[in-house]
Amino acid sequence: MIRRIQPPLNYLGYMLADRNVKLEEAFGMIKKAVDLDPANGAYLDSLGWAYFRLGKYDLAEESLTKASQHMAAILRSRTTSAISIRRLAV
Numbered sequence: 195m196i197r198r199i200q201p202p203l204n205y206l207g208y209m210l211a212d213r214n215v216k217l218e219e220a221f222g223m224i225k226k227a228v229d230l231d232p233a234n235g236a237y238l239d240s241l242g243w244a245y246f247r248l249g250k251y252d253l254a255e256e257s258l259t260k261a262s263q264h265m266a267a268i269l270r271s272r273t274t275s276a277i278s279i280r281r282l283a284v
Contacts, residue, residue, distance in 0.1 A: 200237070203227040208240040211247045220244055235264035 207223030210216045221244045228237045242257030 200227045200230050200234075204234075204237050204240050208243065211240070211244040214247055217244065217248050221248060233264055235261045238264060 203223045204227040207220040207227065210220035211224070221241075224237065224240045224244050228234070228241050231237060238257050238261035242254045242261055245251075245254035245257055
């Protein structure tokens with residue numbers, strides 16, 4: 195049951211953060227998803243984006259770097275996530 199709530203928490207949190215609304219609520223949702231699955235690169239990417247939107251740039255960079263590392267490990271033969279790399283460049 196816990197595993198089922200992670201994707202909706204991350205998705206809704208990301209959508210709010212991406213729209214730059216209800217940032218604290220969005221952060222809480224994403225953080226909960228990350229706490230439940232700390233090795234999920236997509237959740238770490240969302241967390242980095244929420245940190246960025248909150249103006250916590252050092253934490254954003256840390257999360258986005260971890261996200262790219264986790265995604266690269268999963269993809270192995272491919273390059274790291276273009277989305278996380280793009281956000282790190284912002």
